Each structure stands twice: as structure tokens, then as C-alpha cells.
Amino acid sequence: MKTFFRLNYVRLASLILASFSLGLQNQIYAQCNSTVALTVPGNYFGSGFNGNGNFNAIVFGNLHATGGDTEGRLAVAGDFTAPSSYSVGHGSIGAPAPDNTDNFIVNGNFNNANNYSIVGNFIYNTVTAGSQYPTHASGQGTNIGPITNRLAFGTLKTNYVNLSTTLAAITTTGTVVYNDYGNYVDIQLNGTTASTNVFSLTLPTGKTFGLTFNSIPPNSQILVNVTNKIVDINGGSMPDDLRTRMLFNFPLATNISLASYALQAAVLAPSADLSGNGGSINGQAIIGGNVEQTNGFEFHNLCSSFITPTTTPLPVTLTSFSVQKEGIQTSLNWATTAETNSDRFEIQHSVDAKNWNLIGTVIAKGESTVLSNYQFTHSNPANGENYYRLKMIDRDATFAYSRVVEISLDLPSAVSVYPNPVVSQATIETQDWTKVKEVSVINTAGKRFSMSAASGKLDLSNFSSGIYIIQLKQLNGAVSSTKIVKQ
Known part of the structure; x- marks a missing residue:
């Protein structure tokens, strides 16, 4: 926790060290670049807004902090509550905030128990009786309110949801390899694209992991589309040398938990709540739900170049x-x-939002300027999570993907496995084995193992204890699955 009035020798030393280790670019742009992907477009500025739209963190729900801070610029669409101290704009890791722009915006209610210092203007709506307003050093802004909609938060959130959908639909160009070592997963992301390397990543749950990026060209960008709905990260590591040109997109996430982890990238999570317990986000952050900051979790003001x-x-x-x-x-x-010149829609299905199967095709209108409606029935969805996307193909074979839609089903399973839990060998029962193309075992990290199931018997003796998905893929592309516990 940093305050303006406690710049001691230790902090001064860390400031000097940070300025050298993070590079000059983070000191040049105190407000960071206004042309990067997560900057607020000018048409969402409210009356009197002062700044270029580049915020360190934008929270569209409420923010509650019992520790931590925001070292750059912070905008909160809901309520802000900080029972202890909380500073805004004092950059020790990265760039300090500008002196007189709108650096701290609370569109809901402000409730603070202790006085603290911020750099720049504090824009507030309502204030709980007894709350102490932030203080400012001479020439470093003032408190302004009551004011609402300094940013057009409602439509701005829709802008970021659409951006997340657009990024998630970009064709994957890189490969991901998961090396599971029990409680630790080594994840290798390999990409050689000169412009933007795009990865589809399923983060492991209940395990620490390390991310390594291989063969990334020096001037290229990195887009990581994370497929998880629930993200639970407790410890682990990722490189910081690619931070300025990397964006982590969470298009499906509803809950993100970061504990003792430094996420070295810009973060776009327009539909998720965030719980930060120690650690930090080292780049711009867009959080669509509520934020809880504990145990010194911080938003560090490190500039991004991702476009x-x-x-x-x-x-x-x-x-x-x-x-x-x-x-x-x-x-x-x-x-x-x-x-215009459209040919067909290929309907693709997945149970993990990572591995996709073609389940049908619908012919397009071809040429049309009016509303055209299409429908497709999936007769064999999986029990549990089902993800769908459209591959929209033109007559010249060019194509693009739609956004991903998902539905969770509680269905009578077309496949059953016993005994469950299992020690070594399990028996699989399904309606017609002649229609089964492939049998797979999938662990909680999303790693898939192709298996032999002769006579319906499945040997799991070499698998570690845990929960697995047994998946049967039919010749027609249909997928059936069920969960099993390996003892």
C-alpha cells in the first residue's frame, strides 16, 4: 500500500530500480497511449471529462478493497468501499498518473474510512456520511462532485463485451501444449506469426501452472483467448518481457480468482467478477462485474501497446x-x-471450447439485404457444458467464425461408466459401439488422452487420482460424456 506522504528511502530505491528495469517507455507516457485496444473511445466521454480515456482499471460493478491500490487511473461504475487506506495514481511499478486529469471516478457511492492521497481529479457521485475525501498534493488535482456519467458506463460495457466477442472469434494461429506433472502444469504456447499470435487456452483448475511463450517474433502481438468460465489461479508464473504487447481475453468467464499471481498482460473480462488476493494485474484491466481486493492485490500502471x-x-x-x-x-x-457471396454455415460443437467438431452444415442465402433467419438442431448434445460456433464460409472459400455460445445441460447420459469411483479398470456402457469413433479421457486441465476401450473396458491404472471426463465421439460427430472419479 503506497501513500503520497510516505515516500521513504525503501520506496525511493524501488522507484529508481523500476525505472531502469521496466524501460523508458513506461515513464514517457504518464497517461499511456490513447490508441490501444482497451482505451475508452472518445464517444463514451461524458460532459467535462478530462483525459485521453486510457485507464489502468475500469470496474463496471462495485469495488471493495481491504488492501491494495490502483497505481494508475481507476473508474468504478458502481460503489467504491475501502475500510482502510487506498491510493490512486502513485505509480511505483510503471508510470505515475497525470496530475490534473480525471484519474479516479466513482459513479455510485463512495465510502472510505481513512483519508488517503490520490494524484489527479477525484470525480464522485454520492458519499457516505463520515467518509474522508482523498487529499491531493499541491497541483495534483481536486475533488469534484456530485457528478454522474463522467463516462457512459452502460454503453461502454457493451463496447467491451463486443470487443471481447470479436477477439474471441479471431482464428487461432498458435499451438498450446500442456505438460501435466501432477500438481503443476507446464504450458507451452508456440507461435510464429509476424502480426498477432492468437492462442486458445484452457487454464488448469486446482493446480499451479507456468506459461512459456516460444518463437514469438520480436514485433508481434499476443492474444490469449481463455476458454474457462471459472478461472481459479493460485500461484504460478508467466513471463513479463512480453507484457506490453499481450492481451488476455476472458470472453466466457463469470468469475476470476487471482491469488499470489502476477498476470503480466492487459486483461479484458467484460462479464466476470474478480477476486484479487495478493499479486497484481500488470497492464490495463477491464472487469465487467465486482472486484474484491485483499492482501495487497494491486492494479499496476504498466502501459500496453496491444492494438x-x-x-x-x-x-x-x-x-x-x-x-x-x-x-x-x-x-x-x-x-x-x-x-454477399456467402456459401454456407458450418456448425461446430465443443465440450471444452478448445477442441471443435463439425456437426452440420446449413446453406446460406448467398445474396441478401433483408433479415434472414436460420435454425439447426443438435440431436446429440453432451451432458454438461456445450459450446457452439458458426464457421461462416464465402463462395471463394474465405471464412470467419462467429462468437461462441454455450449452454449447460443436465441430460440422461448416453454413456455410463462403472464402477465410479474406479481404482484401475472401468466398464463403459453405450447404446451402439459400432457407431463409436473415438474414446477419450479428459483431465481437469483440459488435456485429452485417446484411449482403447476393447470390449468396453477402460484401463485407468496409470492415471493419477482425480476427476476425469470419459468422452465418446460418434462417427457422425456427436459427443457423449460422463464424469468419473479415479481413486
Whole structure:
């Protein structure tokens, strides 16, 4: 926790060290670059807004902090509560905030028990009686309020949801290799693209992990699309030398827990709550839900150079895409308002948002300027999580992907495994083995093992204890799965 009035010798030494180790670029742009992907576009500035739209952290829910700080600029759409001290704008790791821009915005209620210092203007709406307003050193801003919508938070959140969807639909260019060593997973991300290397990553749960990036060209960007709905990171490591040009996108996440972990990238999580317990996010952060900061968790003001990649124009203008349950099947519905030279839609299905299977094709209108509705029924969805996307293909074979939609089903399983829990050998029962193409065992980190199941027997004696998914892939692409506990 840093305050303006406690710049002691230890902190001074750390400031000097940071300025050398992080590079001059973080000291040049005190407000960071206004053209990067996560900067607030100018059309979302409210009346009187002062700044270039580049915030260290934007929280669209409430922020509650019993420790930690934001070393750059902070905007909170909901309420802000800090029973102990909390500073804004005092950058010791990275760039300090500008002196007189709108660096701390609370669009809801401000409730603070202790006086603390911020750099820049504090814009507030309502203040709980007895709260102490932040103080400012001479020439470093003032408190301004009551004011609402200094940023257009409602439509701004939609902007970031759409951005996350766009990034998630970009075709993967790199490969990911998971090396599972029991309680630790070594994850190798390999990419050689000169522009933007795009990875689809499923983070392990209940284990620490290390991320290593291999063969990344010096001037290229890195986009990591994380497929997890629930993200639970407790310890581990990732490199910091790629931080300025890397963005972690969490398009499906609803909850993110970071404990004792330094996430070295810009972060886009437009639908997630964040719990930070120690550690930090070292780059811009967009959090769509509530934030809880404990045990010194910090948002560090480290500038990003990540720019939204130029994507191939869609063969169609897709206005909606949804999935819903119909009995033991799922129904996919989508609509377009414009099509030019479009050929077909390939419907792809996954149970882990990482490995995709073609389950059907629907012919497109080809040429259209009116609303066109499409429908597809998946007759064999999996029990549990089901993910779908459209591959929209043009007549010249160019294509683009839609956003991913998902649905969780509680269905009578088409496959059963016993005994459960199992010690070594399990028996698989399914309706028709002649239609089974592949048997796989998937661990909680998303690693898939192709298995032999002669006579319906599955040998799990070499697997470590834990929870696994037994998955049967049919010849027609349908997937059935069930969970099993290995003792």
C-alpha cells in the first residue's frame, strides 16, 4: 500500500530500480497511449471529462478493497468501499498518473474510512456520511462532485463485451501444449506469426501452472483467448518481457480468482467478477462485474501497446446467435441482415471450447439485404457444458467464425461408466459401439488422452487420482460424456 506522504528511502530505491528495469517507455507516457485496444473511445466521454480515456482499471460493478491500490487511473461504475487506506495514481511499478486529469471516478457511492492521497481529479457521485475525501498534493488535482456519467458506463460495457466477442472469434494461429506433472502444469504456447499470435487456452483448475511463450517474433502481438468460465489461479508464473504487447481475453468467464499471481498482460473480462488476493494485474484491466481486493492485490500502471487486430470482414452481417434446450436436444438460431457471396454455415460443437467438431452444415442465402433467419438442431448434445460456433464460409472459400455460445445441460447420459469411483479398470456402457469413433479421457486441465476401450473396458491404472471426463465421439460427430472419479 503506497501513500503520497510516505515516500521513504525503501520506496525511493524501488522507484529508481523500476525505472531502469521496466524501460523508458513506461515513464514517457504518464497517461499511456490513447490508441490501444482497451482505451475508452472518445464517444463514451461524458460532459467535462478530462483525459485521453486510457485507464489502468475500469470496474463496471462495485469495488471493495481491504488492501491494495490502483497505481494508475481507476473508474468504478458502481460503489467504491475501502475500510482502510487506498491510493490512486502513485505509480511505483510503471508510470505515475497525470496530475490534473480525471484519474479516479466513482459513479455510485463512495465510502472510505481513512483519508488517503490520490494524484489527479477525484470525480464522485454520492458519499457516505463520515467518509474522508482523498487529499491531493499541491497541483495534483481536486475533488469534484456530485457528478454522474463522467463516462457512459452502460454503453461502454457493451463496447467491451463486443470487443471481447470479436477477439474471441479471431482464428487461432498458435499451438498450446500442456505438460501435466501432477500438481503443476507446464504450458507451452508456440507461435510464429509476424502480426498477432492468437492462442486458445484452457487454464488448469486446482493446480499451479507456468506459461512459456516460444518463437514469438520480436514485433508481434499476443492474444490469449481463455476458454474457462471459472478461472481459479493460485500461484504460478508467466513471463513479463512480453507484457506490453499481450492481451488476455476472458470472453466466457463469470468469475476470476487471482491469488499470489502476477498476470503480466492487459486483461479484458467484460462479464466476470474478480477476486484479487495478493499479486497484481500488470497492464490495463477491464472487469465487467465486482472486484474484491485483499492482501495487497494491486492494479499496476504498466502501459500496453496491444492494438485490436485487423480481422477478415465477415461474409455475412450476423445480428444474433443463440442456443436453447429442446427436450434432450439443443436448438441453434441465428439471423443475418446482409449477405454477399456467402456459401454456407458450418456448425461446430465443443465440450471444452478448445477442441471443435463439425456437426452440420446449413446453406446460406448467398445474396441478401433483408433479415434472414436460420435454425439447426443438435440431436446429440453432451451432458454438461456445450459450446457452439458458426464457421461462416464465402463462395471463394474465405471464412470467419462467429462468437461462441454455450449452454449447460443436465441430460440422461448416453454413456455410463462403472464402477465410479474406479481404482484401475472401468466398464463403459453405450447404446451402439459400432457407431463409436473415438474414446477419450479428459483431465481437469483440459488435456485429452485417446484411449482403447476393447470390449468396453477402460484401463485407468496409470492415471493419477482425480476427476476425469470419459468422452465418446460418434462417427457422425456427436459427443457423449460422463464424469468419473479415479481413486
